[in-house]
Amino acid sequence: EVQLEESGGGLVQPGGSLRLSCAVSGFTVSANYMTWVRQAPGKGLEWVSLIYSGGGTYYADSVKGRFTISRDNSKNTLYLQMNSLRAEDTAMYYCARDRLFRGPFDAFDIWGQGTMVTVSS
């Protein structure tokens, strides 16, 4: 069964750090593009970061320099290291598979259930 399970969220003080994990079953993380998307409470969806199967990474400007996306192929797990956290980073964080349909068309076809990050003193 294809499944993504996030963990690692919680309450952290401003300026602190957290590492989110996304354990994947049913497909190989390293052979796919993987992404993180977040959603602040009561707000819309915001794309955060992407890692290509080849290892290239991309970030939203709002997190560039503070967040790092990575993966552990042996554990088939995706990560998001979040440093220098701010109140505006408070959100539900979802991992998702970024699939290429019909060649060049990216879409996020499989999602985890999310892990909540709250940045507050």
Place this chain on the structure above:
Amino acid sequence: DIQMTQSPSSLSASVGDRVTITCRASQSISIYLNWYQQKPGKAPKLLIYAASSLQSGVPSRFSGSGSGTDFTLTISSLQPEDFATFYCQQSYTKPFTFGPGTKVDI
């Protein structure tokens, strides 16, 4: 960055109604446009990719159209389980951006 807008921001409809949601991009994105449905407390679900292609397992009452800057999502006959918020998203260039969402109340 490419800005995505949606209209309306919310709508109320009845079971059986035909519902149309519009999404507009701030510049041409060809057909690099996806639609997602999100129910309260749940993760988003991919409905349509590449503007008009139905994701596997999605009911055929959902359809998408458009290219360039203007796109539509149509629900041909609204069902009770379609109560949700719908988001468009461009995958033409990074940063990938979502529209603000359209909440559909039954």
